[in-house]
Amino acid sequence: MYEAGRIPHALLLTGPEGTGALPLAISFAQYINCTGDKTSGDSCGRCPSCVKYKALTHPDLHFVYPVVKGSSPEVYSTDFLDKWRELFGESIYFSRIQWISRIKSDKQGAIFKDDVVALHQKLGQKSVEAPYKVLIMWLPELMNETAANRILKILEEPPSNSLFILVSENENDILPTVLSRTQRIQVSPIDDESICQHINRLCPTLGEEQSKRIAHISMGSMIRVNQVLNDNDELKSNIEFFANLMRSCYRRDASAMVSFVDSISKMTRDEHKNRLQYCIHMIRESLVYNLQQEELSVLTNDEESFLKKFAVFIHPGNVFGLVDQFNTAIFHIERNGNSKIIYFDLMMQVAVLLKIQRE
Numbered sequence: 001m002y003e004a005g006r007i008p009h010a011l012l013l014t015g016p017e018g019t020g021a022l023p024l025a026i027s028f029a030q031y032i033n034c035t036g037d038k039t040s041g042d043s044c045g046r047c048p049s050c051v052k053y054k055a056l057t058h059p060d061l062h063f064v065y066p067v068v069k070g071s072s073p074e075v076y077s078t079d080f081l082d083k084w085r086e087l088f089g090e091s092i093y094f095s096r097i098q099w100i101s102r103i104k105s106d107k108q109g110a111i112f113k114d115d116v117v118a119l120h121q122k123l124g125q126k127s128v129e130a131p132y133k134v135l136i137m138w139l140p141e142l143m144n145e146t147a148a149n150r151i152l153k154i155l156e157e158p159p160s161n162s163l164f165i166l167v168s169e170n171e172n173d174i175l176p177t178v179l180s181r182t183q184r185i186q187v188s189p190i191d192d193e194s195i196c197q198h199i200n201r202l203c204p205t206l207g208e209e210q211s212k213r214i215a216h217i218s219m220g221s222m223i224r225v226n227q228v229l230n231d232n233d234e235l236k237s238n239i240e241f242f243a244n245l246m247r248s249c250y251r252r253d254a255s256a257m258v259s260f261v262d263s264i265s266k267m268t269r270d271e272h273k274n275r276l277q278y279c280i281h282m283i284r285e286s287l288v289y290n291l292q293q294e295e296l297s298v299l300t301n302d303e304e305s306f307l308k309k310f311a312v313f314i315h316p317g318n319v320f321g322l323v324d325q326f327n328t329a330i331f332h333i334e335r336n337g338n339s340k341i342i343y344f345d346l347m348m349q350v351a352v353l354l355k356i357q358r359e
């Protein structure tokens, strides 16, 4: 695209969490601004521009990402730039939950109008040292409406020598008018071979078979690879969440349900959504497990040891109802419903569905 001399004003990179759309966006911007030897088709990695790009400190590289409002009415991405560089320095693959917890908030992140207005001003100025001013917006689907309308104005009349790269995990939630002004590039999940290489670099003692298995269950997401490799606490608490919820529903144990709901009352909306989505994943996996479709299964060892006993309760007679109930709960969580009420409703329905006998 670059070599053909045709760089569009606005690109949209889309790919599920952990597939590397964000690092790809940064690499591309680094490449077009690299002043060194680019004959290999990649940036040189050593010129002053590349060095600043790698540290995310280039003066013509601007970021907008979800943030949360504190006591002040205005909030900008730049307020959190140190944290952003810090997290990116630890791993170029991170999830929205990891980011929001890094900025120590229990709220749902969003992209606000103030941020977009400030950006518009910066893009209107001349670039400091690079041929292109680059703006990378991570998760444009989290723009509120006023921010989205403001972005639309910029995309309609893009400042000269500027490049917008939107990096989305869920393009269905982006305004169609914004979508129509971008050139869309789908980022594929990372292939198993590249994941195996990554695993071998990190854990050279792990055998080939183990690496292949981890690659398979990671479904192209480096975040999941890291979770499995690090025996991640998050993965463990996800399993625990699913197991506790399902157990108390199956037993129709009202006091267990109450203490379950109490135990999760401090979770953020993002965490609720994440956990509920994880439950849908496990319900699907239960069905696959029952059908003994091993090549379709993407379970970790811990997950498998729970599903060994539990999977039998999920069957074609209740699986769709269960998935519907969890999706309904996510829908209400997203619309700021009272989480306690949402969970009680969910658990009542799940308790009924789990008692449906297998045909």
Ligand SMILES: [Zn+2]
Pocket (backbone or CB within 6 Å): 033, 034, 035, 036, 037, 043, 044, 045, 046, 047, 048, 049, 050, 051
């Ligand atoms: Zn360079």
